[in-house]
Amino acid sequence: MAVTVKTPTVKASPLDVGRIRKDFPILAQTVRGKPLVYLDNAATSQKPRQVIDAMTRVFEEHNANIHRGVYEFSERTTAAFEEARAKVARFINAPSEREVIFVRNATEGLNLVAYAWGRDNIKRGDRIVTTVLEHHSDFVPWQQLAAEVGAEVAVVDIDDDGRLRRDQLSAELRKGVKLLAITHTSNGLGTVNPVKQIATEARAAGATVLVDVAQAVPHTPVDVQDLGADFVAFSGHKMLAPPGSGGLWGRADILEKMRPFLYGGDMISRVTVKLTEWNELPWKFEAGTSSYVDAIALGAAVDYLTDVGVAKIHAHELSLVAYLLPRLQEIGGVTVYGPKDLESRVGVVSFNIEGIHPHDVATIFDREGVCVRAGHHCNQPLMTRLGVPATTRASMYLYNTTDEMDALVNAIHAAKKVFGV
Amino acid sequence: MDDMYRDYILDHYKNPRNFGELEGATHTYHDSNPLCGDEMTMQLRIGDGSVEDVHFTGKGCAISQASASILTEEVKGKTLDEVKAIDRDHVLANLGIPISPARIKCALLGLKTLKGAAWGLTAWPGEEVKTR
Ligand SMILES: Cc1ncc(COP(=O)(O)O)c(C=O)c1O
Numbered sequence: 229m230a231v232t233v234k235t236p237t238v239k240a241s242p243l244d245v246g247r248i249r250k251d252f253p254i255l256a257q258t259v260r261g262k263p264l265v266y267l268d269n270a271a272t273s274q275k276p277r278q279v280i281d282a283m284t285r286v287f288e289e290h291n292a293n294i295h296r297g298v299y300e301f302s303e304r305t306t307a308a309f310e311e312a313r314a315k316v317a318r319f320i321n322a323p324s325e326r327e328v329i330f331v332r333n334a335t336e337g338l339n340l341v342a343y344a345w346g347r348d349n350i351k352r353g354d355r356i357v358t359t360v361l362e363h364h365s366d367f368v369p370w371q372q373l374a375a376e377v378g379a380e381v382a383v384v385d386i387d388d389d390g391r392l393r394r395d396q397l398s399a400e401l402r403k404g405v406k407l408l409a410i411t412h413t414s415n416g417l418g419t420v421n422p423v424k425q426i427a428t429e430a431r432a433a434g435a436t437v438l439v440d441v442a443q444a445v446p447h448t449p450v451d452v453q454d455l456g457a458d459f460v461a462f463s464g465h466k467m468l469a470p471p472g473s474g475g476l477w478g479r480a481d482i483l484e485k486m487r488p489f490l491y492g493g494d495m496i497s498r499v500t501v502k503l504t505e506w507n508e509l510p511w512k513f514e515a516g517t518s519s520y521v522d523a524i525a526l527g528a529a530v531d532y533l534t535d536v537g538v539a540k541i542h543a544h545e546l547s548l549v550a551y552l553l554p555r556l557q558e559i560g561g562v563t564v565y566g567p568k569d570l571e572s573r574v575g576v577v578s579f580n581i582e583g584i585h586p587h588d589v590a591t592i593f594d595r596e597g598v599c600v601r602a603g604h605h606c607n608q609p610l611m612t613r614l615g616v617p618a619t620t621r622a623s624m625y626l627y628n629t630t631d632e633m634d635a636l637v638n639a640i641h642a643a644k645k646v647f648g649v
Numbered sequence: 650m651d652d653m654y655r656d657y658i659l660d661h662y663k664n665p666r667n668f669g670e671l672e673g674a675t676h677t678y679h680d681s682n683p684l685c686g687d688e689m690t691m692q693l694r695i696g697d698g699s700v701e702d703v704h705f706t707g708k709g710c711a712i713s714q715a716s717a718s719i720l721t722e723e724v725k726g727k728t729l730d731e732v733k734a735i736d737r738d739h740v741l742a743n744l745g746i747p748i749s750p751a752r753i754k755c756a757l758l759g760l761k762t763l764k765g766a767a768w769g770l771t772a773w774p775g776e777e778v779k780t781r
Contacts, residue, residue, distance in 0.1 A: 584711075585687075585709060585710035585711060586710075587687075587709075587710035587712070587752070587755060588654070588710045588711045588712070591653065591749075591751075591752065592654075603684060603686065604686045608686065611686060617686035617687060617688070617708060617709075618686050618687075646651055646654045646659075647654070647659065647711075648659070
């Protein structure tokens with residue numbers, strides 16, 4: 229029997245990282261005299277000058293509340309806000325801008341679905357299928373909804389390489405499913421799930437399919453029509469935009485039938501003392517003053533990512549993973565969690581050093597100027613599955629370099645030296 | 650020498666004192682640090698109003714483990730009232746290393762767990778587990 233062994237081969241990065249880095253003012257900073265090595269991109273990304281400028285321009289040139297004033301500044305800000313929506317829609321290939329709802333972050337988008345769709349569509353005895361890879365924000369809302377209405381949550385496991393157990397997923401779908409809530413890309417392990425095939429299978433089984441694309445949209449091309457999802461949610465702050473920006477995309481026919489999530493200004497078309505009629509899509513779901521400056525900046529971030537090319541960013545991240553993985557595996561006592569190859573993954577590498585708690589690892593790394601995340605990454609069910617309380621996670625983006633991978637490796641040696649392991 | 654991971658800190662981490670289950674414990678309290686998932690249990694055997702013995706178990710970082718280990722050495726023989734009176738400044742001073750804001754919770758997990766045991770709590774006031 230022929231056996232193919234996949235070993236990471238170093239592919240050249242297609243990006244001019246030197247030029248990209250010049251766009252990010254923060255990357256010129258030093259930490260305790262050492263260059264800043266920012267490897268916590270799965271938590272949040274840094275921002276390019278173009279995005280920072282887009283925000284400054286609103287405040288300095290035409291700030292006014294949107295959808296309200298009839299004066300020029302309000303019209304200009306409203307136009308910029310709606311133009312940002314159009315950019316986001318194109319970026320994820322949404323069939324219509326009406327289907328793109330601005331939210332503060334992925335968490336708000338997921339909760340919007342849990343409340344405005346879930347409370348009317350998930351009934352006692354219904355089944356929600358999800359996975360052990362989910363971020364708490366795509367897990368807790370379904371767990372709580374299920375507890376409230378008496379539904380059941382089935383959690384699909386992973387194999388020892390951090391890949392979803394497809395056999396188990398299929399079996400769970402066959403048992404009956406109302407909602408499949410699945411992450412496209414794992415923030416804990418970097419695994420990319422074959423969501424397109426899974427969505428086809430789930431829809432055939434009668435499921436509404438919600439995909440958490442918070443770690444996908446920043447790092448890999450995402451086409452919601454091709455994906456075959458009913459809802460996707462993501463956060464702007466992980467894709468070069470400021471915190472406070474984010475998107476929920478949903479199929480118009482489903483959104484039309486949903487009740488609003490939050491009630492208040494902007495989401496109404498007519499209010500009488502007795503009753504209220506809702507605004508049309510997408511504004512029906514955007515109650516109150518939106519984070520419109522953040523949303524406009526998200527549009528600028530999308531422009532930036534489109535210019536660079538998300539597929540190239542993904543290839544760049546893989547080149548860093550290919551460089552890093554063999555070097556990590558050479559160090560005694562280092563365990564890497566998740567995929568050990570370049571197949572269907574992004575630039576997230578989770579690991580532990582034997583005898584040193586991730587918190588201590590991150591503290592020592594910090595003194596080397598290396599910023600990583602140590603903890604459970606809002607993935608406690610996943611940590612339980614891995615049998616560890618926490619991991620150290622390095623997550624990469626378009627501006628990271630192989631020199632920074634070397635700095636990470638050196639920081640591991642520094643930590644081992646301090647702890648004498 | 651490392652100003653945070655000093656030899657005695659690493660020694661308490663690698664060879665924690667008073668570690669393991671305590672026979673005949675009269676007071677037990679379990680707590681965790683939600684930030685990192687660290688777990689800790691403190692057990693006291695109180696006789697005549699004083700700490701006859703104290704043990705802790707748990708898994709965590711060098712700072713939380715060393716801090717708890719040092720604390721258990723200190724409280725043996727103290728009265729329950731004396732244990733209840735120990736405050737965070739005292740624990741931080743005893744630890745004797747600079748603690749950044751991000752690591753304060755690690756450094757104080759042992760104290761929090763010890764206090765829970767000393768006061769006979771089952772849940773920390775205001776942090777009762779909410780599942781629904
Ligand atoms: C996969 C995934 N989903 C959802 C979220 C939640 O994002 P936010 O905190 O911006 O709502 C995150 C953030 O870490 C994530 O990685």
